[in-house]
Amino acid sequence: MVLIGEDAEHYVDVVNDACSGLVIGGKSALEEVRRMAHSHPDRVLAVDPWLSEKGYASEEAPFVLEVADEDAPALLPAPTLEEYLQAQIGAGATFATTPTGVMRAGDRRSLKKAIRQVNDLDRDDVVFYAPLELAWFTSANVNGLIGVLAACKHPVAIALADSNGDPYTKVLPALRSVVASLPYGMIWRSDLAGLDLLAHGAKAASIGVLPAKRAAKVPDSIRRASDKTDRRPQVLRPELLRYVRTSYMRDEWYAATEPPLCWCQVCDGREIDRFSQTTESRLEAHRHNAVTLVALIEDVGNLVGDKNWWRDLARDAVAEHTVLGGLLGRKVEPPASVDAFADA
Numbered sequence: 001m002v003l004i005g006e007d008a009e010h011y012v013d014v015v016n017d018a019c020s021g022l023v024i025g026g027k028s029a030l031e032e033v034r035r036m037a038h039s040h041p042d043r044v045l046a047v048d049p050w051l052s053e054k055g056y057a058s059e060e061a062p063f064v065l066e067v068a069d070e071d072a073p074a075l076l077p078a079p080t081l082e083e084y085l086q087a088q089i090g091a092g093a094t095f096a097t098t099p100t101g102v103m104r105a106g107d108r109r110s111l112k113k114a115i116r117q118v119n120d121l122d123r124d125d126v127v128f129y130a131p132l133e134l135a136w137f138t139s140a141n142v143n144g145l146i147g148v149l150a151a152c153k154h155p156v157a158i159a160l161a162d163s164n165g166d167p168y169t170k171v172l173p174a175l176r177s178v179v180a181s182l183p184y185g186m187i188w189r190s191d192l193a194g195l196d197l198l199a200h201g202a203k204a205a206s207i208g209v210l211p212a213k214r215a216a217k218v219p220d221s222i223r224r225a226s227d228k229t230d231r232r233p234q235v236l237r238p239e240l241l242r243y244v245r246t247s248y249m250r251d252e253w254y255a256a257t258e259p260p261l262c263w264c265q266v267c268d269g270r271e272i273d274r275f276s277q278t279t280e281s282r283l284e285a286h287r288h289n290a291v292t293l294v295a296l297i298e299d300v301g302n303l304v305g306d307k308n309w310w311r312d313l314a315r316d317a318v319a320e321h322t323v324l325g326g327l328l329g330r331k332v333e334p335p336a337s338v339d340a341f342a343d344a
Ligand SMILES: [Zn+2]
Pocket: 262, 263, 264, 265, 266, 267, 268, 288
C-alpha cells in the first residue's frame, strides 16, 4: 500500500487494485477516506493513525484517543478505542488501525496492555499498529518483543518511531526476523525497506510517498529536512532502489551527461531530473514516485517471500551505481540501505 498525505485524489489513478491501496494520513483523513470510498468503492483504503505520534504509550493509556487542545477545550468525552476504530470502518476504510502510542524500547508492560485491550475487542477488521522505538531491535530486547507480539490475535503493523533518518536500514536484520515470526506481520510508514520486508515474509507494507511518511515520529520531535532551502523534490529511481533529490541529480550526476528518460505513465519519456520546486512540478514528482512505487510493489507482491529475487534486484542496483560511476569517471557509492537490501 502507498501512504500519502491528505490529497488522495491525486494518487487514486496510480493504485492497482490487485495488490495495493491507499493509506491516508493527516487530520482530515477520515473525511478523505469517506470521499474516496464513495467515489472509488473498490479501492483498498486505510487511515494512517496520526494521533499515535502525539504521545508515548503507558500502561494506563496505551492508545492516544485525543489530543489536548488548550485553545479549544473538548466539549465531548474522548472516544473509546472501539468508537475510534468503528469511525474508520464507518467512513469506508477496508480495515481499522489502532492509535497506539509510541512504545518506549523495552516497555513490555505497555505493549502487553495494548495487545490485551485490542484482543478483547470482538472485531475481525482491526490491524494493531505498533510504533516502536529503534532500541526494541537490540539483542537485549528483540526476543521479548517477539514473545509479546505473538499474543496479538490481529494483524500487527510495525513502524519504527525515530526522527534521525533512515531507521529501517539500522535494524533491518532484526526487523526481518520479527516480521517473519508473526502470523500476519505488516510494515507501516516505511521507506523502500517495506519491499525488503515483503520479500522476507511481511504480508503487507505501507510505504510513504512523501519523505515525512517514511518513518513514525517520536512524540514532540521536529523532523529536520536535509536542506530546507532546497524544495526540489526527491525522485524515486527504481533501478537504483533509492530516492535522489532533483538538484543533486542535476548538479552532481547529469551536469555534463544526458539524464535518463523515464517512461512511467506520469513522465511519458521525459527527463528524470526535470522537476522544479513549483507546487505543480513537485506534485508531478510525487505522482512519478507513487506510480513507480506501485510498480515495484506489484513486482515484489507477485513474489512475496522470495528473498533471492529481491536480493538480486538489490545487487543489480549496486551494480547500477558502478555503471553510473563509470559514466561520470568517479566512484558513486550506493546508500547504506541498498547495501543492506543486497546483504541477505
Ligand atoms: Zn516517471
